[in-house]
Amino acid sequence: QVQLKESGPGLVQPSQTLSLTCTVSGFSLTSYSVHWVRQHSGKSLEWMGRMWSDGDTSYNSAFTSRLSISRDTSKSQVFLKMNSLQTEDTGTYYCARRDFDFWGPGTMVTVSS
Amino acid sequence: DIQMTQSPSSLPASLGDRVTITCRASQDIGNYLRWFQQKPGKSPRLMIYGATNLAAGVPSRFSGSRSGSDYSLTINSLESEDMAIYYCLQHNEYHTFGAGTKLELK
Numbered sequence: 001q002v003q004l005k006e007s008g009p010g011l012v013q014p015s016q017t018l019s020l021t022c023t024v025s026g027f028s029l030t031s032y033s034v035h036w037v038r039q040h041s042g043k044s045l046e047w048m049g050r051m052w053s054d055g056d057t058s059y060n061s062a063f064t065s066r067l068s069i070s071r072d073t074s075k076s077q078v079f080l081k082m083n084s085l086q087t088e089d090t091g092t093y094y095c096a097r098r099d100f101d102f103w104g105p106g107t108m109v110t111v112s113s
Numbered sequence: 114d115i116q117m118t119q120s121p122s123s124l125p126a127s128l129g130d131r132v133t134i135t136c137r138a139s140q141d142i143g144n145y146l147r148w149f150q151q152k153p154g155k156s157p158r159l160m161i162y163g164a165t166n167l168a169a170g171v172p173s174r175f176s177g178s179r180s181g182s183d184y185s186l187t188i189n190s191l192e193s194e195d196m197a198i199y200y201c202l203q204h205n206e207y208h209t210f211g212a213g214t215k216l217e218l219k
Binding site for chain 1: 114149157158208210211212
């Protein structure tokens with residue numbers, strides 16, 4: 001069955017780089033795109049960017065300068081890297097399949113020294 | 114950038130009620146509108162796609178509609194399991210979520 005699962009460090013220091021992995025199963029990254037979505041605690045959802053099935057990427061302009069999304073199709077993994085982290089980047093990070101019909105459980109990231 | 118104005122932010126309701134949540138798009142998004150339900154500690158769940166189409170496994174008491182730039186999610190005969198936060202999402206141009214509507218028992 002279709003599954004997505006995020007993994008990451010949990011705690012990141014301010015000004016450092018966040019690296020997250022979305023590991024998928026039940027579908028191919030060359031057939032479906034994958035989104036990254038962020039949610040601050042108690043707040044709304046924020047679309048961050050997308051890895052298209054052809055390997056192209058799209059980003060929310062609010063993150064363009066510090067966000068990078070890549071993938072390893074052999075491992076069925078999509079990666080998020082975001083630099084210059086600040087406390088405002090604390091939240092839960094989700095990956096979701098193309099139509100947002102399947103989501104990972106999310107991974108909590110805290111930016112703190 | 115396309116803005117999605119969602120209302121109300123909070124919606125107290127009683128079991129059995131019919132409730133409606135609305136999102137207004139700042140630009141034309143056609144029918145590129147989805148609705149999600151999110152319960153505490155859980156990932157969002159797709160409820161409606163294409164503005165009016167019920168996602169797989171979603172009860173028929175949920176429905177979506179469109180009037181111009183206004184998109185609505187209606188729940189008929191509210192049940193306790195429907196208490197959650199609901200979000201709209203436009204995906205015509207990049208993606209923008211609404212601010213959310215917290216549906217709670219009156």
